[in-house]
Amino acid sequence: MDYTLSTVAPVVLLPFFAFVINAFIVKKFTKLAVAVSTGAIFVSFLYALRIFLDFLNVYSVGYNIHKTFTWFDLSTGSSIFKVNMGIYIDNMTSVMLLMVTGAATIIHIFSTWYMHDDPRFGRFFVYLSLFTSAMLGLVLSDNLLSVFIFWELMGFCSYSLIGFYYEKEGAGNASLKAFMTTRVGDVFFLLGILALWSVVGNVSFVDIYNAIGAGKFNNLYALGIPLATFAGFSIFMGTMGKSAQVPLQVWLPDAMWGPTPCSALIHAATMVAAGVYLSLRMYPLMELGHLLPFIAIIGAITAFGAATIALVQTDIKAVLAYSTISQLGYMVIGIGVGSYNASFMHLITHAVFKACLFLSAGSVIHSIHCQEMPQMGGLRKKLPYTFFAMLLCCFAIAGVPFFSGFVSKDRILGDALVMALAHPVYIPVALLGFAGAFLTAFYMFRMLFLTFFGEPRDHHIYEHAHHEHLGWNSNIPLLILSVFTLGLFYSGSFTGQGEVNLFGTKNEWFSTLIHRPDSNSLHHFAEYKSEEFGLVDTRDKVELPRAHFDESHGMSEKEAHHVHQIHKAGALASIFIAFMGIFLAYSMYVKRSIYPGWWTSTFSGWTRALKNKYYFDDLYVKKIIQGLLLPFNNLLAWFDMGIYDKYAVDGWEAVNRFAFNVSRWFDNNIIDSGMVDGTGASVNLMNAILRWIQSGKIQLYFVVLIVVLASYIWTIHI
């Protein structure tokens, strides 16, 4: 396990080389290009697996691989300006690498089936390869600058893949919308990087942690706010854009115009999770900047609001899009309430089950060529494997015990509950979180029941559903992913609470690997934490006494026990809530004992608001774009046309015209008439004289001869 830059780089470079090669061969050798892409990502996966296993076997809390090289060095004398690039692999990176390569491999395989009759089959894989390499590069980056580079590269791939069916007008608009909306966040992100650079002189993660530990951020202010807050907020804005948090969530539902496998990879599993990953990396900064309550509230609003919008969606992919936003909201809540481990675990588990859900939805869409759930129904018999995979994933996302979503989401909600009891700011967070969990269970099973249960509502579509066309490369990926929705792969125990341990506590690899940035290296950070947020992640105490349960966290044994009790209560509550939601969906859409139309007619105003996505698009288009940006645009246009064009440009034209006239007069009169024509005239004159002399008349010559001779003689004589 001796890693250097050159032994880790293939993880990123293989997909990248696949992209480069495919960009050239894709038109002629489409099949080969697809094989190259898939093979490259599979080899990357093997590399990532090896790295992961090494980290698991040779475990220690602070172990990391940090290799850098100097990208460019503009230092002159004492002023140092040096940009380093490099890789930084710690436990979190190794898990993330495994998740990204694994999900990407499975989605590549699925895409070979899903896209095979598409006219741009090969091009899709070109984009997928580029995207995967960018995502892996982001995960391996050791500094914020290269994170930003890969971040934008992913944004570009997302843009290209959303607009993949560019002949449809909606797809083109959606890709622009996604690009522009995330750009709002990216601008702030860049601002945050610059703010950090101004303090640390470098944006490497390790240096930022050290700077925080050394208290370099004390008493630094930018625009009147503490610099840590400013930088943390700016970076979190990047997360809000990329991970579709309120108020920048509007692009993700529109991103569903892209092909379904790209939605699974980019808009469910990896790219949108990259925002959360960034915030987790910058967790010490967020904490230093007192941003955690803000983050938690943003996450809670997103988690609940998106869940409510998902209630009224009829498009199967739109439901999944809103559930993605909602689940990302849970991850952000996890950051906000300080459950670092659980937030990251939810990132991983969500990536798996949401990728599986999207692939299942892709199977359904590809089989019946329709996305509207009211026209589906009864597909359970036609698509048994898809149904099985989707059922497991719905259990996972709804938070049914023994499934992965339960383990991770419940830990986040438990921590939210703990924080709510400790601090009133977090009470709405916990409430919205639990309410969102209820809605999640409801709308996911609504989707499942509408799609797979009941009688076929559109017989024409039902008859034409061709399940016999499903090959191995459509079903195997679904089944693999659905197996990994079981909670025991992540928690090592069935419940995730440590009660029913399957392999013993030692195998709770997730809690063992992932820790909040260690307080021992961040002294200042640890002090600060103990006074502001006394209650911290608790579970680790039971399993891993040495990491976070020293006295510096200010938590006694008694408190820890109290926290554990709250967690248990929260777990019971969320189990209850999940089954309530499932039961409600069952009675509405399968038993039909509760009529869904009653809700929409009784709360018609709310339904309309939900159908219009809380009027966010209207707000942005009418108020911000037309109300704010358009007048500003007009003002600028007026300045441009009325001031700049009229006076500067036209004035310059007048000056030029005058100079032109002067030089034209000079040219015509002096140069042309005087000098050029003068030369000609003088030659003409000489010519005329010579012509007169050389008349060709011999007698004249003779006279001249005589005159000359006579004058000679006369001269000599005198």
Place this chain on the structure above:
Amino acid sequence: MINLGSYLIISFALFICGILVMVARKNIIAILLGIELILNASALNFVAYTKFMNNNLDGHIMSLFIIVTAAAEAAVGLGIVIRFFQLRESIHIDDAATLQN
């Protein structure tokens, strides 16, 4: 009294007549005649100087040469004129200005 001056006056008059004929007349044959006059004027000069200045025959011999030369020149000149007439159907001297322009 016939002395050297009288010869020279005759010779000068002949010479001036020859020059005037050469300059004024447009007929090529007339110009040739003018040339003959000039040659004869010079031959007369030779004879006169021989007779009055020294008593050898150099001047006479020179005049004989001049007469021979004049005969040859008249033959060549008339040949040129005939060819010219065949070419231009004219013996006007200004028609022989084709090198101009």
